[in-house]
Amino acid sequence: MPLPEKALIAQIRRMVGPSIRGRNGGGNRAVLTGIGDDCAVLRLLAGKDSLVTTDFTLEGIHFRRDWHPPETVGHRCLARGLSDIAAMGGEPAAVFLSLALPRDLAQSWVGRFARSLISLAEKHGATVAGGDTAESPDGILADIIVVGTVPKGKAILRSGAKAGDRIYVSGELGGSAAAVVKMRAQRGGGRTKPRDYVRHFYPEPRVELGRVLREKGLASAMIDTSDGLSTDLAHICEESGVGAEIDSSLIPRACAGKPAREVDLDLAMHGGEDYELLFTAPHRKRIPRHIAGVAITQIGQITRSRGIFVRNPEGVGYELHPRGWEHFRK
């Protein structure tokens, strides 16, 4: 393999080295052998199940180089994986990054991308323990793998929702999609500042919230809102064999932009990549209004009959169809 890979490996090694040499204290003790062998060797605690999630971050699909500074790409790349761990009530342990880069990419891009990713990993107590590097045929291609743990049999699945359970969502919705709408309208993201659209550029995975919900046994089913409320609620309903009713006036809508304004209901309902947690809880469970510093809002309830119905403030009901989320396809 030609030069770029070797330089890249050296660079990533230098950056993650200190956190990998965790055997002598520091770093994550789950990682016995990190970058530099055929496999990483992990020693996960006894009495735990392992969680594994993988997510692509592809240029032109999940981000655009002219819209997203490298720091935001690195952050969002890992946030996707950490959010999946959060949605199971798990704790992240090790991160693996497969990264394919075009020959002409500046080393500084990689440095800024990797530092941001590593910093988010460290914040959540996870170690970058390996991965793969390759030359890309076209564009920047990343695949992030996060390995986490959860006490045996305690993972919160999508399939546990029961008729009568209440439906809750953390934080606010639509803030990430609002940035996409803005950048599309501008035909270029140059004027869309990360600080005005933090939930898009630096989404905070709800790892601590997921852990607390699992420890206290509050959630019966859970998913993260990566594809948007309409799609992700449909996933819970499908896997649990139930339906849902939600009240559109209760959906917490994000404030974004400058000056900041509340996003349209449509964005809150269908916009993806907010990485909030959407969960259900038996109606007798008391759910606090804030958990781990994050607002929790009840938006509806699970029903026996299939389909998702929305009631608007006028009391008119209509069926909600998942619309998916298309990212940044040009």
Add this chain to the structure above:
Amino acid sequence: MPLPEKALIAQIRRMVGPSIRGRNGGGNRAVLTGIGDDCAVLRLLAGKDSLVTTDFTLEGIHFRRDWHPPETVGHRCLARGLSDIAAMGGEPAAVFLSLALPRDLAQSWVGRFARSLISLAEKHGATVAGGDTAESPDGILADIIVVGTVPKGKAILRSGAKAGDRIYVSGELGGSAAAVVKMRAQRGGGRTKPRDYVRHFYPEPRVELGRVLREKGLASAMIDTSDGLSTDLAHICEESGVGAEIDSSLIPRACAGKPAREVDLDLAMHGGEDYELLFTAPHRKRIPRHIAGVAITQIGQITRSRGIFVRNPEGVGYELHPRGWEHFRK
């Protein structure tokens, strides 16, 4: 996300469904929850360390659609990961596939790719337990993740070679590179038949051999020959802080092509993707000539002084420099 993904998920689910529903017997019991939740949930045996490896398979870099039938791409994609598990002396448990496909790719391509991959996984007792699907901006992009296990503290690392250890390699080398040379010369792989170059199109990862070497405590260091003997031996030397002397007349050269002929020494020395095991063993250990049905050949020994030296049949020595392996870049 548009139609291709949904259809693809449905297709992969249908295919791997039977092996995932392993809870009621059958399949791999390590996988509690597979495709269809935010993460896969694995229950690995107590007393084991976990192994994790990730490898890209990118169109135009690792394969060419006009040279490689989909079955061979699926097989080679997973063989890369299984071979990394083998090189640690581990046993594969679960496989994750991240797959990004161009919009216009025929569903039949995906079916043939996935069936071949799943069949190789099953042969080695591993379950396809999840992954990610996305639309590709350009070409077929796959990332394979294999999770395996090894008894606590027993993983065979690259860093264990000591001066005086003998160097061994399994099978034969250069067979895979011979196919690449042929296809390049022909400017098109149509006439290069998989059955004439089996080690290239259907490499057999040496999982059983790796396991036996670990169980019997024979190997002090090990790696798989994915980048080629010269590069992979350099990795062992670098990680172990040693050097090596090899005898070029002892290197087992593959027979390939039609009519079959022995490959040139250069290919055996530098050609990649044979996925054999290269290992070292203390000189007092008796290494059988065949292990798990695979021929084992001693090719040299580890030295205290750095650098890798080759002695040819005329007794002339020269220093060997790793040349890497460039795959299929057009």
